[in-house]
Amino acid sequence: MEICPSMVFRTLYIDMNSFFASVEQQEDPSLRGRPVGITAIAAESGAVVAASYEAKAFGVKVGTRVYDAKRMCPGIVFRQSRHRLYVRVNQKIAAVLDEIGELERIRSIDEFQVALGGTTGELEGAMDLARRMKVAIRERVGSELRCSIGIGPNQLLAKIAGKLQKPDGLQWLSPENMPDRLSHLQLDDLPGISRGIKTKLNKAMIWDIPSLYALDPRHARLIWHSVEGERFVRALQGEDIPLGETQRNGYGNSKVLAPKYRRPDQARLVGRWLTEKATERMRRDDFCAQRFTLHIRIMPKGGWAKSQTLNASQDTQIMLNIFENLWRKMMRNQPRIIGSVSVQLSDVLPLSQRSGELFLPLEPAAQNRSEKLSAVVDRINHRYKSRVITFGRQQDHPGFFENG
Template identity: 60%
Template sequence: MTPFRVAYLDMNSFFASVEQELDPALRGKPVAITAVDSNSGACVAASYEAKAFGVRTGTRVADARRLCPGIIFLPSRHRLYVRFNLAVADVLDRYAELTHIRSVDEFQLALSGDAQTLEGACALVAQLKAAVAKEVGPRLRFSAGLGPNHLLAKIAGKLDKPDGLQWLSPDNMPERIAHLSLDDLPGISRAMKERLFRAGVYDVVSLCQLDPRHARQIWRSVEGERFVRMLQGMDIPIIATQRGGYGNSKVLSPEFRAPRRAYQVGRWLVEKATARLRRDGRVAARFSLTVSFFEGQTWARGVSCFPTQDTAFFLRLHRALWRALWRNGPPGPVISLGVNLTEVDLLDRRQGDLLAPLAPAERTRGERVSVAVDQINARFGDGMIRYGIHAAHPGFFERG
């Protein structure tokens, strides 16, 4: 049998399970988590007692109340769930090699030694389940997937919920997942599914049997070849991005060193960086600003956000950080400044936002506007449309 190299753990109804762990009165009852304490909006999570009535992530509150009379709604407490996430991670890391915390409720482990066999891997998962139940709470359960690579392990982890354990490898592929739809697979967005349909790939079995070189053409990227090779069982590590970020920095010429003029240069740098981000089909989840002064001091701050490629949104973050810089009074002359977009990933991999609502890999309204601006500027000349007032600063002063 092909050795197992990865275990992927997916916490079951994590948000609701945390609430049930903390409040015994909620145990055994249908619970739904909402973004705010409100009678409107949608559920962002549901307990398995609620799921038995058809309540799912994304179900509107009014529909959930109709489907499940007596359902209990609770407002989301993200910081609390993060604390439990870290508690679970601490347990896993003491029993196995925790390589990635993939999200607030998903963990990836590297397998070695006896754990690369099916029997050994199953024994390890049983040990982890017992440890999490004992040290974090018995309501905190997870489904586990085993595979020769990250992708197959993640797919396997979704096959038997809750509290299950499944494995995928060339020994049982593609028959074991033949019942899945293309967009059941992680990374297959609605747009990618349509692209596969146009290429004559209509089901998971056909995708698994696809020539990886053909997949590269369909994806228009090497990521397609990597994806299919992993479905076929190859041990190819997933690379979230091919670069760490997008940014620009400037040593300012004398006429731009006044803080207000430096701020306008910063706006120009943001426009340049975000245009490159969109050109490569990527989004960024963190924005940083660095400002250096003649006195030798440097001020640097960053802020995390929903992964986006919207120029107007990053300009608002840029303005907010400059406001923070000015909070204690006007700064002195600026010698250099830089902006950076980091925590970068492909737009095609971005998860949806139930509260927006936004489908996976779908562009927001602001992003669509940004793309239209790029197209107009490409046709009629750079800077034909700008996002308000900025100060272009080309020349040898550029460091980024």
């Protein structure tokens, strides 16, 4: 690999390879070297949420139906996802990385961002750090865990570099090898280029990555209809563009129901559980919602969705009351089988910006009595690491985010 001596590198991006499947192979040696698929629910109609590289070699990928995966890869072994286990491994990896380098951000369950500087700001130093991190993860967390690492002058280029070689890759990007190093990719292969943005770029006669790279950032702002377009192109060109804080639009939870929870009476209890979880997350972040939306998929084909506005609130009981009201309206359709339930709390604003209401009563920028009670329930449940207190009957749904 040709070394680029002049460029200052600021970010190292670690992307764990087939993380969920690799963790399961680490936990169960009998799975090592075998095709493994991770599913949210144990059912033929379920979909693969992660696949080992042995399974990927047969064409199995995220979203492949279980029955199709069995046809494509007859020897595939399925395991139901265990998110808490993956979180524990994520934390172990984070601790190891932070000992060796400066862990800047945990980007997701399987992605980490490390800050570079000093000797590691030069490519040789960054490459050496990356290699040591790979060895440390294998030796101290798990021999089956592999990662691809990208190095760049900013977070965007480091992340893209980490996607270039899988599994177990190590690549770098900078203005010295751009845009040629990415010329084989499509526009929407880049993180941040959605189908809608790609359509806008095509309308502006931008068809490939070299053309995007050559774009005047001010023109990109016009194409995106947002300053984010200018920021994206500047970052692609190698500028150190700091990441802005994400604007929170809402809080939601959804669940594709296992067969035993598809009767309306059981699905309703799952919906109550989802409502409690979404409201708890919103309250944890000190936000309030002004709209509640319930979306139901009715099997075999059909759907129902309705929203209700409310005074800005983070009160679990208020959200549950709205859920029950919308659920009764949905039941007028007399559904017999519910395929999925989704709740969404939107039009959110920080609690600190909520105005007071004389007749509720509600003080400005402060929790009311019922919201304080909900917060106490949060603290108790967090202390005991389970839902020892709930707001009436509910049904937690095992699956992608709930198995231990």
